[in-house]
Amino acid sequence: MKKYIKNISFSQVPALKVGKIILILVFSITLGILIALVVILLIQSPGKMEPLTDKNGNVIKGSISEKVYVKINGVRMGMVIKSKNKSNPVLLFVHGGPGMPEYPLTKTYPTGLEEYFTVVWWDQRGAGLSYSSNISAKAMTTKQFVDDTIEITKYLRKHFGQDKIYLMGHSWGSYIAIQAAAKSPDLYKAYIGVGQISNQMESEKIAYKYMLNYYKGIGDEKTIKKLESTPIETMDYLPDAYNKIRDDVMHRSGIGTTHKMNSVVTGIFMPVMLNREYTLREKINIWIGKAFSNSTVLRDELYKTDLRNSITKLDIPVYFFSGIYDYTVNYSMSEAYLKKISAPVKGFYLFKESAHTPIFEEPEKVLQIIQNDVLKCRNDLADAY
Template structure:
């Protein structure tokens, strides 16, 4: 279930207010905390890797972090959601995964530190083809820099759309494609499933208020007011998410992040509003998406994901043609299972890679 536009605007407004307050009255304090956290987050294991820098990708400096307790572990390139929702600042949330993998975070063109470094500008001509080209160039950089033949490609939400396109374009670079918050259906199909699911959950729970909101909203498609009622009714049944307050604090205290970086982060998807990419995303066709992939496919979804429901993602995984496929559900998790349940997600990924006999070097 997408966040209603009015609520999205409120979230962005609150984010802007938080940024102004932090910069105006607590900026010095944030810098002190940032210095402390930089030391706390540093990886000092003998075989560890802890890198963070801008790398020239197709002519644009883009922010890439590489972290892991053992550089010999499998490399996982994470494609964040949105587009525009960079997550390289969520270091503490992603720490469990760094034990078993070398975790690469990439602030994509138009997102996070990459957007701020570019002066907050996004070319209106930016399209899906350019994003795929960037992703392939990041992959090539990682393979060369970390001396790997293949890496694991992990796409979250919008990143799962991007990841499938990348895996289709150059399958030899990837040991596996892993989707979470997997794009698998049109918004209309997803909303219809969510509405029926919420009616069932609210009925079983005796949730009179939720049922009233759902009946007032009616079945999708929803106008803004009806969408807000449906979203409100979904609250008890959605998995946990990273709050605005936590995300803002994490950005302010993350090593290297500045006020302008946090401001760029707050723009989120709005930075892409006038781009060709928005039009490309609107043309999504689930019937042909990922129809034939030459790499193993693993989908790991939150059981309570009401944005990209797990049953629809499971159906997509069964439908596609790939050498090997696997599906796992993280209990009590929602759309952001990768972040909110990172330890469980990491265990599930290890298990599925092993079960499918997938080896990386």
């Protein structure tokens, strides 16, 4: 028998059987890799909130680090609350997207905001911790999100015993948050817009032109062809074909989430999946929620709105943070928009090493501005451009 096995030729095995063997091997290896990845992700996803500690690893007395759920306008919504001192003023962070919670990214890109605020990283209706298959797509409207922001604010005021709180909106979140601030200014001490939206369709066209010039400059003919096949400069909406390439071409040209983020896979997807404070189910819900949010009317409403015509007055201090490399939401448009807004205090800050997210890219400068200007509500910034 041993001699027979040694002398058998592989060519003697019928081709069909060889094919089956190869398929079985490939399937087994793929299955093994998938099982290993799931095990790793489960180990990496205990979902327990990590306490805030000092340099010696001791839990900071009076700090807060918790995951909270509360029913707002009929929907169970989740949020992460972090603060080194729970008596700090409350800051409600309204994330981008639609449907992209940003707290899971803060392990990779720490902001330090918890030093001065009790930061509430709220996951909006249909997103992340607030995702549910029972949420009606019909309720996913701009008006509903503005109302949700106001109701979350009221809950936080009561919960923390503070008459007014600070409001920060990023990207898509700035589109929602500034409307909430205009509608209910009595709830807020100040509004901070990070990558502040004004007219997003116009901004997209500026970015498109920038990217065409960028890729022509480096001789990337393949990307040029992709861009030229979807000429959004002549459109009043973003076609699906452009949306499929948008994130990739923006990040590779340095004008995406951060100036140095070349890939959303390594820069966003992996940080989310490796965050230990979310369970695997919660992480999966982030991506399901993002897809769901973008399948509703929210994006259409965003691209059809020009805030420069609808929100031109705020009765509270207003501060805009923009990165000089930001073409996701064009920084020059944000600056021009703030000049048009009537407010008791205004401040525009341009970050020279940032693209779309200065709070991730230049957190120390952000904290300096917050400490020196925002918290002190300086009143000499109205013409400081």
